[in-house]
Amino acid sequence: MAIQVHDKKFTPYLSTGDIDQEVKRVASEINRDYQGKHPLFIAILNGSFMFASDLFKELTIDTELCFIKLASYKGMKSTGHIITAIGLDTELFGRDVIIVEDIVDTGKTLSEFLPQLYHQQPASLKIAALLHKPEATRYPIHIDYLGFSVPDKFLLGYGLDYDGLGRNLKEIYQLA
Numbered sequence: 451m452a453i454q455v456h457d458k459k460f461t462p463y464l465s466t467g468d469i470d471q472e473v474k475r476v477a478s479e480i481n482r483d484y485q486g487k488h489p490l491f492i493a494i495l496n497g498s499f500m501f502a503s504d505l506f507k508e509l510t511i512d513t514e515l516c517f518i519k520l521a522s523y524k525g526m527k528s529t530g531h532i533i534t535a536i537g538l539d540t541e542l543f544g545r546d547v548i549i550v551e552d553i554v555d556t557g558k559t560l561s562e563f564l565p566q567l568y569h570q571q572p573a574s575l576k577i578a579a580l581l582h583k584p585e586a587t588r589y590p591i592h593i594d595y596l597g598f599s600v601p602d603k604f605l606l607g608y609g610l611d612y613d614g615l616g617r618n619l620k621e622i623y624q625l626a
């Protein structure tokens with residue numbers, strides 16, 4: 451069923467079943483690749499909170515989670531400025547690090563953030579993202595664990611917002 455958020459209409463795109471299946475697949479790949487290791491997950495707020503929570507519940511390895519808050523989107527557009535609102539409080543030197551993102555769109559957020567992380571010399575640094583818009587890429591980012599490749603249309607729900615609203619939706623919607 452279509453929904454209205456602020457001034458825009460959105461139609462269903464990915465169901466809870468679709469999302470659940472891909473979250474479990476990504477988790478099983480991570481469980482396989484990090485057997486015997488103790489990775490640190492860094493989830494990027496706000497958008498990633500739901501994906502991070504569901505992914506984390508499926509992990510069977512010893513692992514840690516921390517959050518940072520970066521933001522660049524206002525409404526449906528990137529402002530081009532990445533603001534760090536809550537920084538990292540954990541040492542990365544020698545750690546196996548996995549970044550958790552809800553979506554990689556233009557790639558700008560991660561292209562600015564990753565060099566700061568490499569600077570701390572982690573043993574390894576990988577990216578897990580639920581969604582990727584390959585056609586929107588302006589800053590190429592290699593995603594190691596990906597849920598869905600999606601068309602270049604604005605998405606809403608499962609953590610993703612339109613001007614603050616819609617993050618609570620269980621399904622993912624796209625702009626009609």
Ligand SMILES: O=P(O)(O)OC[C@H]1O[C@H](OP(=O)(O)OP(=O)(O)O)[C@H](O)[C@@H]1O
Binds near residue numbers: 498520523528557558
């Ligand atoms: O690849 P990009 O074009 O940089 O877009 C991806 C970023 O945009 C969203 O964050 P946003 O800035 O909307 O903040 P939010 O997570 O608090 O909604 C999303 O959570 C990613 O961090």
Ligand code: HPA
Binds near residue numbers: 553555604606612
């Ligand atoms: O498609 C999107 N929807 C919501 N927030 C976003 N941030 C980057 N891309 C998107």
